[in-house]
Amino acid sequence: MGLLGSSVSLLGVLLAVLGYLVWTGADLGPLNPLAQVVKPYLERFSTEEPPERLFTPQQLSKYTAKSGSPELYLAIMGKVFDVTKGERVYGLNGGYSFFVGRDGTRAFVTGEFTEAGLIDTVDGLGWRDLLGIEEWVQRYEKDYTYVGKLIGRYYDEEGNPTKELLDVDEKMKTAHSEKNAVEEHKRNFPPCDSMYTEEDGPKFVCTKESGGIERDWVGVPRKLYTEAGSDKYRCICVKNTGPPAGDPGAAQHSDRGDLDNPLVNLQEFDGCASDASACKP
Numbered sequence: 001m002g003l004l005g006s007s008v009s010l011l012g013v014l015l016a017v018l019g020y021l022v023w024t025g026a027d028l029g030p031l032n033p034l035a036q037v038v039k040p041y042l043e044r045f046s047t048e049e050p051p052e053r054l055f056t057p058q059q060l061s062k063y064t065a066k067s068g069s070p071e072l073y074l075a076i077m078g079k080v081f082d083v084t085k086g087e088r089v090y091g092l093n094g095g096y097s098f099f100v101g102r103d104g105t106r107a108f109v110t111g112e113f114t115e116a117g118l119i120d121t122v123d124g125l126g127w128r129d130l131l132g133i134e135e136w137v138q139r140y141e142k143d144y145t146y147v148g149k150l151i152g153r154y155y156d157e158e159g160n161p162t163k164e165l166l167d168v169d170e171k172m173k174t175a176h177s178e179k180n181a182v183e184e185h186k187r188n189f190p191p192c193d194s195m196y197t198e199e200d201g202p203k204f205v206c207t208k209e210s211g212g213i214e215r216d217w218v219g220v221p222r223k224l225y226t227e228a229g230s231d232k233y234r235c236i237c238v239k240n241t242g243p244p245a246g247d248p249g250a251a252q253h254s255d256r257g258d259l260d261n262p263l264v265n266l267q268e269f270d271g272c273a274s275d276a277s278a279c280k281p
């Protein structure tokens with residue numbers, strides 16, 4: 001190896017050692033100014049996440065265009081996101097500037113964009129709204145940069161989840177179960193399609209795709225009364241042969257599908273054959 005080659009290798013070794021020392025944060029004495037120059041370059045190649053920041057509501061409130069901040073931050077469920085790239089929407093004249101500088105979780109599903117509505121509690125919201133909030137959080141995680149946590153309702157001063165957050169997490173799990181149950185119910189009892197023809201007038205029809213639910217059975221239209229004491233009903237298609245829709249492998253069944261399901265209050269349409277796939281309302 002020539003003189004040039006060995007000097008290059010020596011320089012390489014020196015740089016590697018210097019890089020390592022800078023990286024570990026060692027005190028390099030007179031070389032400290034050099035470390036300050038090198039560090040940002042090293043950080044650029046780092047795969048480590050930047051440290052998470054903790055905000056008090058007061059600190060978060062400064063990250064608005066109104067306060068003259070170039071960086072715009074908002075919080076949802078106590079998670080703080082940098083939404084600066086959405087300046088058009090969240091900046092001074094943006095239509096959603098009220099979300100910035102605070103945690104307005106509740107308003108993401110209530111649409112109440114007032115001081116009273118822009119609050120962080122989800123208390124008393126139904127499962128659909130809770131899932132709506134979860135979707136918004138996922139959307140911010142996907143579209144914007146997460147910067148840290150807001151100290152308050154959902155995170156304590158060490159950044160640990162509060163009891164309230166853990167309770168909401170539990171309610172989210174229940175919300176998912178409710179959604180699954182509703183979807184399963186809709187698969188087993190799909191809505192009828194409404195049709196209108198010149199000769200027959202309006203009709204409720206069951207097909208293998210009615211209600212947008214694809215299945216391998218047609219079913220028969222039945223009235224489903226959902227409100228006690230009311231004559232309002234929805235038309236649903238009920239499986240009328242073979243095992244129940246929700247239990248296709250049932251060894252023992254009456255070959256009447258879900259017609260005898262005791263949990264669903266069903267009624268036939270007047271003047272319509274029990275096994276007809278279309279009935280007049």
Ligand code: HEM
Binds near residue numbers: 109
């Ligand atoms: C509960 C009601 C609503 C909430 C919580 C809500 C919330 C939001 C939020 C947070 C954004 C910004 C998303 C981002 O960062 O990219 C947004 C954007 C937008 N929203 Fe809404 N919104 C609601 C209802 C509506 C309605 C009813 C309309 C239309 C009639 C609408 C039209 C828009 C449009 C056009 C944008 C894009 C803005 C732009 O790019 O300039 N929103 N919405």
